[in-house]
Amino acid sequence: MAAITIIGKGNMGQAIGDVFTQGGNQVTYLGHTDPIENLGTIVVLAVPYSAAISIAKNNSAALADKIVIDITNPLNFDTWDSLVVPADSSAAAEIAALLPDSQIVKAFNTTFAGTLKSRQVVGVKTTVMAASDNADAKKTLAAALADSGVNFIDAGSLKRAREMESMGFLQMTIAASEQIGWTGGFGVLK
Amino acid sequence: MAAITIIGKGNMGQAIGDVFTQGGNQVTYLGHTDPIENLGTIVVLAVPYSAAISIAKNNSAALADKIVIDITNPLNFDTWDSLVVPADSSAAAEIAALLPDSQIVKAFNTTFAGTLKSRQVVGVKTTVMAASDNADAKKTLAAALADSGVNFIDAGSLKRAREMESMGFLQMTIAASEQIGWTGGFGVLK
Numbered sequence: 001m002a003a004i005t006i007i008g009k010g011n012m013g014q015a016i017g018d019v020f021t022q023g024g025n026q027v028t029y030l031g032h033t034d035p036i037e038n039l040g041t042i043v044v045l046a047v048p049y050s051a052a053i054s055i056a057k058n059n060s061a062a063l064a065d066k067i068v069i070d071i072t073n074p075l076n077f078d079t080w081d082s083l084v085v086p087a088d089s090s091a092a093a094e095i096a097a098l099l100p101d102s103q104i105v106k107a108f109n110t111t112f113a114g115t116l117k118s119r120q121v122v123g124v125k126t127t128v129m130a131a132s133d134n135a136d137a138k139k140t141l142a143a144a145l146a147d148s149g150v151n152f153i154d155a156g157s158l159k160r161a162r163e164m165e166s167m168g169f170l171q172m173t174i175a176a177s178e179q180i181g182w183t184g185g186f187g188v189l190k
Numbered sequence: 191m192a193a194i195t196i197i198g199k200g201n202m203g204q205a206i207g208d209v210f211t212q213g214g215n216q217v218t219y220l221g222h223t224d225p226i227e228n229l230g231t232i233v234v235l236a237v238p239y240s241a242a243i244s245i246a247k248n249n250s251a252a253l254a255d256k257i258v259i260d261i262t263n264p265l266n267f268d269t270w271d272s273l274v275v276p277a278d279s280s281a282a283a284e285i286a287a288l289l290p291d292s293q294i295v296k297a298f299n300t301t302f303a304g305t306l307k308s309r310q311v312v313g314v315k316t317t318v319m320a321a322s323d324n325a326d327a328k329k330t331l332a333a334a335l336a337d338s339g340v341n342f343i344d345a346g347s348l349k350r351a352r353e354m355e356s357m358g359f360l361q362m363t364i365a366a367s368e369q370i371g372w373t374g375g376f377g378v379l380k
Contacts, residue, residue, distance in 0.1 A: 081349065088277035122379035124314065129364075153369050155360065159271065166356030167376075170345065174319075179343050180380045186357075188364075189312035189374040 001025055002144045003040030007055065008032050012071060013046030015116035016108055019128075023148030042067045042144065044108075049074035049084065049091050056098035064101035067137045070161070071108040073168040080176060083169060092131070092161035103137035105130050106161035109168040111150075112175070114183040119149040124187035127151040131160040153188060191215055192334045193230030197245065198222050202261060203236030205306035206298055209318075213338030232257045232334065234298075239264035239274065239281050246288040254291035257327045260351070261298040263358040270366060273359060282321070282351035293327035295320050296351035299358040301340075302365070304373040309339040314377035317341040321350040343378060 004020050006013045007030045017027045028040065032047045036059040043063060045052040049072040056063070074091040076082045085091050092106040107130040108116070115121045128150050132138050142152045155164060171185045194210050196203045197220045207217045218230065222237045226249040233253060235242040239262040246253070264274045264281040275281050282296040297320040298306070305311045318340050322328050332342045345354060361375045 081347075086277075121377075124377060124379060153364055154367070156363055156367070157271075160360060160363065163356040163360040166353040167360060170350060170353040170357060173346055173350070174343055174378075177344070177346070180378065184379040187314060187377040187379050188370065189314060189377050190370045 002042050002140060004028070004042045004044065004144065005030060005040040006044045006046050007036070008046030010046065011113035012108070013044070015113040016044055016046055016071070019116055019148045019150055020144060023144050023146060025144050036062045039063070039066055042069060042141065044069045044071065045095070046071055048072065052091070052095055053098070056095045060099050060101065063099050066102050067105060067140055068095070068099055068102040069105045069107050069141070070095050073109050073165060073172060075169055075172065080173060083165060085165075090161040090165050092158055092165075096158060103132065103134040104158060105132040105134070105137050105141055106155075106158065106164055107131075107141065110164055110171065110186060112171075112182050112185055115185060116150070118183065121187040122184045124189065125151055127153055127188035129153045129155040129164060129188070131155040131158050131164055133158045151188065192232050192330060194218070194232045194234065194334065195220060195230040196234045196236050197226070198236030200236065201303035202298070203234070205303040206234055206236055206261070209306055209338045209340055210334060213334050213336060215334050226252045229253070229256055232259060232331065234259045234261065235285070236261055238262065242281070242285055243288070246285045250289050250291065253289050256292050257295060257330055258285070258289055258292040259295045259297050259331070260285050263299050263355060263362060265359055265362065270363060273355060275355075280351040280355050282348055282355075286348060293322065293324040294348060295322040295324070295327050295331055296348065296354055297331065300354055300361065300376060302361075302372050302375055305375060306340070308373065311377040312374045314379065315341055317343055317378035319343045319345040319354060319378070321345040321348050321354055323348045341378065
């Protein structure tokens with residue numbers, strides 16, 4: 001059981017909260033303009049990339065020693081043709097640079113809200129992948145998800161956030177082109 | 191029906207040939223040191239990235255006007271921690287720069303040989319994604335795959351090869367860490 005604070009009450013924040021609640025964790029929400037205080041062990045930044053950067057910039061002390069989960073897909077939403085982060089970086093790396101005393105984990109960006117809520121990608125159990133340089137943070141996240149109805153995969157170091165964000169981006173573009181539904185996408189099969 | 195030349199007789203070349211043969215196409219093979227001649231409409235570079243670059247460098251005239259399919263995942267196989275192409279580029283873009291008169295398509299790099307051969311990713315029909323700046327080339331490839339036992343998804347312009355290569359890389363790392371099998375991986379669910 002972990003105490004989890006989700007910043008952001010949109011589709012993704014709610015779906016992630018639902019998953020963690022089923023996992024037996026204590027979930028509380030903050031709106032993205034609320035003061036960042038009374039935080040749990042795990043803090044999920046369930047907000048768009050620009051808002052996540054803003055929160056990180058302004059709250060490094062409050063977020064120190066927390067497991068901070070970045071779920072963003074930092075698309076250029078004007079063009080849907082690139083990411084707004086440098087090509088050799090990732091949203092997670094940019095956020096990590098602003099929060100040197102936090103344990104940054106990239107997760108939940110390769111799962112649509114619909115597949116988190118339903119726990120399935122068209123019949124295939126939903127898998128949450130997580131990348132982090134902190135092995136203990138990944139273990140804590142995996143434990144919090146153990147009874148939540150989703151599978152967990154360790155995607156490696158935080159460097160792999162770049163690949164996860166590419167995958168999230170690609171998944172969004174093929175959904176936007178209506179070749180898959182927003183209840184579908186990439187399933188992970190063992 | 192298309193005439194298809196596959197350069198490379200390894201696991202991937204054989205699996206791709208099997209798929210195209212079921213699709214009713216005429217498939218011939220060249221070893222990667224054979225002269226690049228008597229080519230079909232579609233040429234699959236089923237060789238490692240460095241060999242694909244070498245073939246492209248030395249055979250731009252023979253490959254002119256051909257649909258050239260790049261299937262590579264350009265990993266640094268010493269470290270398994272990065273790709274050897276520039277971060278803002280892709281193997282497909284590097285090959286395309288060497289073959290200005292060919293129609294370059296990125297495809298087959300997100301499917302392991304095992305999932306092409308079996309046509310399934312642990313029970314989910316295998317999907318071939320294809321990225322290219324040439325819409326006709328993608329249509330020709332889609333038609334060649336129509337009766338082959340795999341699904342086809344248009345992944346957009348050749349720029350998306352970067353994301354496909356990231357996805358291929360990530361899939362290989364989670365297979366190498368034995369969290370999925372080489373007969374599993376990322377299924378595409380609609």
